Amino acid sequence: MNGLKRFLMQGSVIDLAAAFAIGAAFTSVVQSFVADVLTPLISALGGLPDFSTLKITVGRSDFTYGHFVNAAISFLMISAAIYFLVMRPYKHHRDRTAAKIGSRTRDCPECLSKIPKAASRCAFCTAQMA
Known part of the structure; x- marks a missing residue:
């Protein structure tokens, strides 16, 4: 039980739960905007009263695709x-951060690994840097 408590109290699990709640709230706002504002606007331009009332009748079955x-x-x-x-x-x-990090490193001419510009030896192959 202690392991479960530690797992649930980790920052990443709590962050994920918060992101999920915010995403659900955002989804409901966007769905309301689409249903109450955008769809009637598009329908007014197209002459239809509301997309949600669109349907196709086949035999005695109604297929509501609106x-x-x-x-x-x-x-x-x-x-x-x-x-x-x-x-x-x-x-x-991310690109800006990578550009800053990339400007602080150089390639080793021997093993082609990334090393700091100020290094006098390569940490991977121990080659002397000029």
Whole structure:
């Protein structure tokens, strides 16, 4: 039981739980925006009253595909928001950090491993640096 308690109290598990809760809240906000604002706007331009009422009748069965259209729009908006608000800034930060780290190292001419610029010997092959 002690091991389970330690596992649950680790920072990464708590961070993951917080991220999941924030993601669920963000999803509900985006779904509400799509259903209440975006879909009626698109429908007004296209002449349809609401996507959620779209359906196809085959025999005596109704296939309501309007909710799927709303879900697809929600998915695209959530994906775009995550890409532009999380992934692009993270990639930019990672590239800037890598550029700073790369400027502090050089390649060893003997073994081609990365070593600090100020090093007088390679830590991997012990070759003398000029």
